[in-house]
Amino acid sequence: MTSLDPSRLQLPDKPALEGLEAKWTERWEASGVYRFDRNRPRADVYSIDTPPPTVSGSLHVGHVFSYTHTDAVARFQRMRGKAVFYPMGWDDNGLPTERRVQNYYGVRCDPSLAYDPTFAVPDKPGKQPVSISRPNFIELCNRLTAEDEKAFEHLWKYLGLSVDWSMTYATISKRAQRVSQLAMLRLLHRGLAYQLEAPTLWDVDFRTAVAQAELEDREMPGAYHRIRFGAGGARSIEIETTRPELIPACVALVAHPDDARYQPLFGTEVTTPLFRVPVQIRAHPLADPEKGSGIAMICTFGDVTDVTWWRELNLHVRAILQPDGRLAPVRFGQPGWESDDPTRAQELYAQLEGKNVNKAREQIVQLLRDSGDLVGDPRPITHAVKFYEKGDRPLEIVTSRQWFIKAIEFREALLARGRELDWHPPYMQSRYENWANGLNGDWCISRQRFFGVPFPLWYPLDATGRVDYARPISAEEARLPVDPSTDVPPGYRADQRGVAGGFVGDPDVMDTWATSSLTPQIACGWADDPDLFARTFPMDLRPQAHDIIRTWLFDTVLRSHLEHDSLPWAHAAISGWVLDPDRKKMSKSKGNVVTPLALLEEHGSDGVRYWAASGRPGTDTAFDPAQMRVGRRLAIKLLNASKFALGAAEPQGAIVASVDRAMLRNLVALVGEATEAFEAYDYARALQRTETFFWRFCDDYLELVKGRRYGDQGPEGAASANSALTAALSVLLRLLAPFLPFVSEEVWSWWQEGSIHQAAWPVPTELESLMADNSAAVCQVDQAAYECAIEVLFEVRKQRSEAKQPLKVPITRVIVKADALHVEQMRIVEADLKSALRVQVFDVSVGDPREIVVQGYQAVAS
């Protein structure tokens, strides 16, 4: 590993970084250095659950940042002898892709249409979107994502990710669909998935259900309206609400059981304003006596608290919101809509029907004002409102039929899984705990969208043509994946679709996380490659960002727990975000101003990787081109220092000089530190330590041995220096290879066989064995001599700099006074120092205090 074969040594005259990315990506691909060896047993495999980036546009700086972290770990493990299973995935399944395809081609999906094999996209997207069938729409999604994925792959290769590109998967691929559908059917058959008609969080623009994990709060202006119930009756009650438009949906009033003001009223009825609908006054501990008037109206449904009250108080439903967010038609006087004055109620409601919530709110406020039921003016406030994270309007709660995966009843088991997982950094586990503890419902996985994995289910139609949801027809496992909108269920004919006595397909697709939560199963071949699965699952590492612990990480743990009764991986490495210079999360728009590829071209991939790898696990890191320039400088330094170290690398021989041995022993300590850091997933620490060592190696050690290695102390001294130099270079190159894969490979190729990325990670013994005597006494003397040399080097440089003397002017005399031990050591290093510092005479004597004085400079004839 460290030996030098002069016959294969090839040093460039002027080494440079330019072109290394293109040169080495091509060679690595040709030689297959990163190919996964699937013959190795599980114990020799290191498998990585790569995050599949969303394919809907372009990658940004944040991707470059976190994927570099994973790649450094992958390279470390590979060098340690593991067969690294490092696939890439594309997340091309989901709403962002759908939206992009709609805009890009000017189409919209209409699932009721039949597939048109002759469909051709318009040259330019027209003003009116063209309606196309679901299969046609999916074809377009596939077409556009394929283009994006090509660009992504190019960027990843240019960055130097050591991915095995033959193992790439896409979340919309047949394989992923098969895994998703198979896992869904298994859960269904085990009673762990169920469908339910229930109030569900609903986005009125996308017209789909969304899951708890996809919510975010946004501050919105609103207003408290004080409204009188029961006006004209025996008593009236005032409530406060921000959503007066839901008064028609009111099913009860509620106050705290201990609230003396309302205790006498519990169980009695009042009528709603305007519509004169009688509602009961009920007690529930969730009602807060401090808020408003201490009594609230319960509507079906204004928010999730309404759902809780509705469920726990066994109230009935008066739903007025339609899936499109408009107020539905209602017949007052009919069962469930009793009113003291149905005709008047209907007249008033007619002014709201068909309006969206904002319009309806304006209107009802006017009506309440007119009727005198609005007490005072609305009081404007700002409050947090729940949104779908990709949506533009507040979420509503709409009753609909959805599929759920059981999660709540496994809370304790999932918490235990979280503790079993090895978190890097460890404190990230608390986010998982928070989330698991705060779960308030099972996981709604059905979405009323198109570009996703369909449910592999159909439903029978009874003799009257009604859908029998209670008896879903499962697809046969062997036929997966299926599309129930075009495929026919077992036992039926195609012409029975949609007719009485026939069948209909389940129209929904799965939540994108329902597929993403199966990335280990998809990547490892759970459904179609049991041999691969056995060698790679449970996986070793899940790298990901902290913002999706509650979604991707949690859901993956849940799926693996349910399906395999195990963790999906042993380690979770959580990366931070890239922050703007103004400390905000780097937005996509800003990130796209400087495209990742332009960054890589400007600073070199190694330079950018250096910046990325400096970001510690879990820590947000500032976007900092200055650090990329530092990384580039490091790479250039490595080229030049290597050229020097190898430039006159003969003769080689026994390592006899103290400074050589001390340097190598310090390097042994570095190997230990870097290895330990990497084992703890602290790549940043490994890099930082190695880098610090390397610069000292260049600035001090190389300068110190330069003259000796050119032969000014004879062949034995030169041989010692040369052997130490090549040994150190070999180790340093390998320590830096995970971070700077291009430059380290380039230098390696000057003098070594094979790829550095398949070379063995350095170990202490390879250096220790080069030294004849490693006894404590020898080590101590060597180390002291080395430190003495560095001290003199530093002090004389300083004095020369202060004297503003050019280096070419030799120093006549340096007086060194020190204790007896240091005087002894000076003798050992004097010759090296003389040539490094151009000192003619060292006048060394025992003296106190210790001092180093440069006494004179010799004028040289110009």
Add this chain to the structure above:
RNA sequence: GGGCGGUUAGCUCAGUUGGUAGAGCACCGGCUUUACACGCCGGCUGUCACAGGUUCGAGUCCUGUACCGCCCACCA
């Protein structure tokens, strides 16, 4: 409201069992030195957020406070 991080030089950040505050960048000065001017050498820079406590000794441990960021919950 609950939780998790953070606060160290102008900037970005190290600081691993408590022992004289560090690096890089930036800035200033010097230097063509046969690995490197895409370079080299040197210099300047600090109430370690604040207040208490433990200790011979605290950037480091404990308690509290402030501010920044994030996660979760509540949002009539």
